[in-house]
Amino acid sequence: MGITEILFWILAVASIGSALMVVTSKNPIFSVIWLIVTFFTISGHYILLNAQFLAVVNIIVYAGAIMVLFLFVIMLMNLDKNTEVQKGRWMRLIGAVAGGCLLLVLVAGLRSTEARATQLGTGDIGLIQNLGRVLFTEYVVPFELSSVLFLTAMVGAVVIGKRDQTGRAAVATAAATTAGTLEAE
Amino acid sequence: MAEWVITLIEKFALVAIIVTVSLVVAMYSTYAERKIAAFLQDRRGPNRAGPFGLLQPLADGVKLFMKEEIIPNTSSKFLFIAGPLLAMITATMTSAVIPWGPTSTMFGHTMPLQIADINIGVLYIFGVVSLGVYGIMIGGWASNNKFSLLAAIRGASQMISYELAMGLSLLAVLLIVGDLRMSVIVDYQIQHGWNVLYQPLGFFIFFICALAECNRTPFDLPEAENELNMGYHQEYSSMKLGFYLFAEYINMFISGVVMATLFFGGWDIPFFNEAAHGGAWWVGLLSFACLMCKAFFSIFLFMWIRWTIPRFRFDQLMNLGWRGLLPLALANMVITAGLVLWLNNDAAPAPQKGVISQPSQTQQVSLTNATHQ
Numbered sequence: 001m002g003i004t005e006i007l008f009w010i011l012a013v014a015s016i017g018s019a020l021m022v023v024t025s026k027n028p029i030f031s032v033i034w035l036i037v038t039f040f041t042i043s044g045h046y047i048l049l050n051a052q053f054l055a056v057v058n059i060i061v062y063a064g065a066i067m068v069l070f071l072f073v074i075m076l077m078n079l080d081k082n083t084e085v086q087k088g089r090w091m092r093l094i095g096a097v098a099g100g101c102l103l104l105v106l107v108a109g110l111r112s113t114e115a116r117a118t119q120l121g122t123g124d125i126g127l128i129q130n131l132g133r134v135l136f137t138e139y140v141v142p143f144e145l146s147s148v149l150f151l152t153a154m155v156g157a158v159v160i161g162k163r164d165q166t167g168r169a170a171v172a173t174a175a176a177t178t179a180g181t182l183e184a185e
Numbered sequence: 186m187a188e189w190v191i192t193l194i195e196k197f198a199l200v201a202i203i204v205t206v207s208l209v210v211a212m213y214s215t216y217a218e219r220k221i222a223a224f225l226q227d228r229r230g231p232n233r234a235g236p237f238g239l240l241q242p243l244a245d246g247v248k249l250f251m252k253e254e255i256i257p258n259t260s261s262k263f264l265f266i267a268g269p270l271l272a273m274i275t276a277t278m279t280s281a282v283i284p285w286g287p288t289s290t291m292f293g294h295t296m297p298l299q300i301a302d303i304n305i306g307v308l309y310i311f312g313v314v315s316l317g318v319y320g321i322m323i324g325g326w327a328s329n330n331k332f333s334l335l336a337a338i339r340g341a342s343q344m345i346s347y348e349l350a351m352g353l354s355l356l357a358v359l360l361i362v363g364d365l366r367m368s369v370i371v372d373y374q375i376q377h378g379w380n381v382l383y384q385p386l387g388f389f390i391f392f393i394c395a396l397a398e399c400n401r402t403p404f405d406l407p408e409a410e411n412e413l414n415m416g417y418h419q420e421y422s423s424m425k426l427g428f429y430l431f432a433e434y435i436n437m438f439i440s441g442v443v444m445a446t447l448f449f450g451g452w453d454i455p456f457f458n459e460a461a462h463g464g465a466w467w468v469g470l471l472s473f474a475c476l477m478c479k480a481f482f483s484i485f486l487f488m489w490i491r492w493t494i495p496r497f498r499f500d501q502l503m504n505l506g507w508r509g510l511l512p513l514a515l516a517n518m519v520i521t522a523g524l525v526l527w528l529n530n531d532a533a534p535a536p537q538k539g540v541i542s543q544p545s546q547t548q549q550v551s552l553t554n555a556t557h558q
Contacts, residue, residue, distance in 0.1 A: 059316070060315050065348075
């Protein structure tokens with residue numbers, strides 16, 4: 001077993017374990033923190049695939065910006081067992097059924113695809129220079145379209161924020177702006 | 186010994202030296218801060234412990250270690266301890282990609298004075314900076330204190346807001362250099378002159394954002410003591426408090442080094458040709474000293490600003506970040522991009538400008554093959 005394989009197994013166990021912790025944690029703050037850990041392990045997978053740029057952008061955008069805003073909102077809501085209205089038994093049952101249906105669809109979808117390992121060219125497509133070249137030549141139209149999409153989200157957040165005149169909109173604006181700008185980068 | 190063992194030892198030694206240097210510099214920054222404050226306010230400052238009070242940081246450290254450690258009952262204990270740890274880790278992590286000197290021959294073999302020369306160096310710094318907010322947020326929330334939480338949220342929103350302008354001002358530098366590798370950025374400045382000459386506005390924006398990211402006055406709202414008692418570390422005592430205070434000084438030192446590397450030629454000694462001496466050990470040390478002097482100057486600037494300018498109000502801070510710096514940084518980036526495009530169309534592309542120069546034919550073919558698979 002090579003060093004890459006060992007690292008892969010460690011990372012795989014860590015990412016699945018932390019993803020499970022996101023779901024099973026009682027406290028939403030811990031859920032968010034485990035989600036951040038999950039993003040880190042996913043970045044580790046990117047590095048194993050020789051895609052350093054994706055790895056670091058994943059950390060900057062998701063772990064560094066979006067998760068901060070998640071944490072922000074949850075801290076401000078101050079979810080507490082004593083004050084928060086608990087969902088009834090029926091709601092839990094419905095949730096379980098809906099989640100089970102999603103799992104069924106995912107399993108069915110995965111079953112019909114065949115597992116295959118592809119080596120893309122020389123394997124350094126994830127390096128920033130190659131990625132940039134491909135993005136700005138071959139995929140320039142989808143790239144620009146997605147940036148317009150982000151701009152739309154930003155403008156939408158600002159419009160909603162102006163109408164409400166509440167502080168919460170500022171958070172949404174910041175989220176959209178951060179994501180948009182970093183995407184553009 | 187195998188080659189990789191030597192490399193491993195070399196890297197470990199470098200990590201140990203760099204972390205020690207950052208800690209010692211941070212320690213004596215507290216002394217410098219008090220001396221500079223005293224100078225600016227016409228006082229004497231600490232002068233009892235040792236000659237000129239030079240042992241004062243040690244005395245402070247011992248005091249912090251000896252104090253009683255209090256963990257509030259109502260706090261979330263794990264996160265309460267994790268907060269200062271995270272602050273400390275993210276503060277020391279940045280130094281990994283900084284070139285501390287030229288490749289030099291020391292103890293009989295040649296090595297680069299840089300821990301990791303990764304091809305996303307600048308983005309790595311940006312990523313670590315964006316993680317710096319977690320130490321404050323988690324610590325502030327885990328204290329289970331309204332003042333701490335408010336301060337933590339202030340700190341987080343401030344850091345997120347200023348990160349954007351910081352990233353955009355960095356982009357302008359990257360457009361000029363054409364590479365994200367820190368060592369290439371330094372080499373480029375040695376050949377073409379310091380980046381601050383091309384990017385004075387970019388440097389100005391970066392400097393202001395660095396002040397905000399380090400939570401230094403005039404942007405030290407997370408620890409505005411007249412509004413929030415003590416700020417996000419209200420409930421902390423002993424060395425956990427010390428870690429928070431220490432992380433701030435390490436951040437200050439590292440941001441000074443980053444600014445020197447990105448805008449002031451890194452380890453480049455002005456008007457001195459390092460390459461002519463073929464990586465002699467004393468050139469390496471001199472370059473390192475030069476980088477340190479540049480960093481110390483910006484630390485001095487930070488302190489000077491702290492004891493001169495009063496604190497902003499929160500809305501003023503947000504206005505400056507979003508309506509002042511962000512459009513300015515955007516304009517700076519667009520103008521720089523236009524100029525780089527215009528000037529590079531005239532001149533033949535230089536070899537180190539990888540992003541702008543055309544890929545070789547074979548590379549292009551393999552790339553298109555790769556994407557069609």
